[in-house]
Amino acid sequence: xxxxxxxxxxxxxxxxxxxxxxxxxxxxxxxxxxxxxxxxxxxxxxxxxxxxxxxxxxxxxxxxxxxxxxxxxxxxxxxxxxxxxxxxxxxxxxxxxxxxxxxxxxxxxxxxxxxxxxxxxxxxxxxxxxxxxxxxxxxxxxxxxxxxxxx
Numbered sequence: 001x002x003x004x005x006x007x008x009x010x011x012x013x014x015x016x017x018x019x020x021x022x023x024x025x026x027x028x029x030x031x032x033x034x035x036x037x038x039x040x041x042x043x044x045x046x047x048x049x050x051x052x053x054x055x056x057x058x059x060x061x062x063x064x065x066x067x068x069x070x071x072x073x074x075x076x077x078x079x080x081x082x083x084x085x086x087x088x089x090x091x092x093x094x095x096x097x098x099x100x101x102x103x104x105x106x107x108x109x110x111x112x113x114x115x116x117x118x119x120x121x122x123x124x125x126x127x128x129x130x131x132x133x134x135x136x137x138x139x140x141x142x143x144x145x146x147x148x149x150x151x
Contacts, residue, residue, distance in 0.1 A: 025078070116138065
């Protein structure tokens with residue numbers, strides 16, 4: 001098994017694609033109020049919310065353990081409703097040489113899909129694929145969907 005990997009998952013949501021993308025692309029700090037049990041806080045370290053090049057630090061909980069990830073917003077594609085985050089510091093870099101997370105919202109007819117893609121390189125072959133983290137982002141995406149349809 002190689003060290004470079006890609007992991008993807010898609011979920012169906014009820015919220016409009018534009019609203020979902022707007023949170024991840026422009027207001028990710030709202031995730032701490034949308035999913036407080038999973039996302040403890042989201043801080044802006046450099047730049048402005050919603051801009052490429054901004055540096056964001058996430059404090060989050062998986063399986064009862066606190067984690068931190070500092071990411072640079074590498075791309076915001078408004079046309080394709082996709083946001084790319086590249087991890088530059090934090091717990092993920094203890095196991096991965098590089099790690100990117102891409103969240104894309106896709107309208108297909110009446111349906112709206114959210115696709116999460118992780119692109120990563122493990123530090124060694126014993127490191128597992130980031131399946132727990134993928135489950136985490138799916139869960140917080142479901143919580144965001146619930147929040148947006150109730151708003």
